[in-house]
């Protein structure tokens with residue numbers, strides 16, 4: 001069965017494929033010839049995820065899902081949160097986003113944070129939501145080269161390695177996206 005994943009982020013695509021790729025064929029907007037940036041201007045992860053999934057569903061009428069993810073830092077009142085991609089600038093530059101976050105947390109001892117993923121699935125105009133969270137803390141020097149985004153400065157709770165020092169398989173077993181995608185997978189399987 002073909003399912004459209006409304007993302008332009010190939011890291012996300014690969015993480016999702018590792019979980020639901022055996023049963024479902026994940027198609028990207030680009031593979032459908034849709035190249036425009038889907039707006040992500042809403043105030044919450046949930047609203048953004050629904051907007052992205054619906055946008056694609058309205059264009060192609062097929063089963064679509066989207067993932068909106070944010071890094072929520074306790075000492076910053078939940079920032080960067082829904083603005084995680086454009087935290088430092090509109091260029092969505094992960095290195096600059098991490099630099100800004102490290103600077104904002106300078107001298108602050110509470111380093112607690114969590115990644116939160118909301119997946120929105122649209123089938124026949126009906127929306128279903130799935131959530132995953134990963135608790136951890138922010139460290140000052142990026143470490144590791146796996147993963148993407150803020151992974152090099154995120155230490156999952158109970159771990160001595162950052163997410164970027166774990167293999168993609170290890171990350172998927174514990175991550176916000178892994179948890180949300182497994183919920184999505186169980187839901188889709190129940191419909192087969």
Ligand code: ITT
Pocket residue numbers: 006007008009012040067068069070071084085092094115147148149150151175177
């Ligand atoms: P879409 O096309 O799916 O919207 P995106 O990269 O814009 O891709 P999001 O808005 O959901 O995705 O994510 C916001 C940012 O949060 C993203 O650019 C990364 O910098 C960061 N991020 C998301 N998931 C992450 C993960 O698993 N590990 C580290 N950083 C992550």
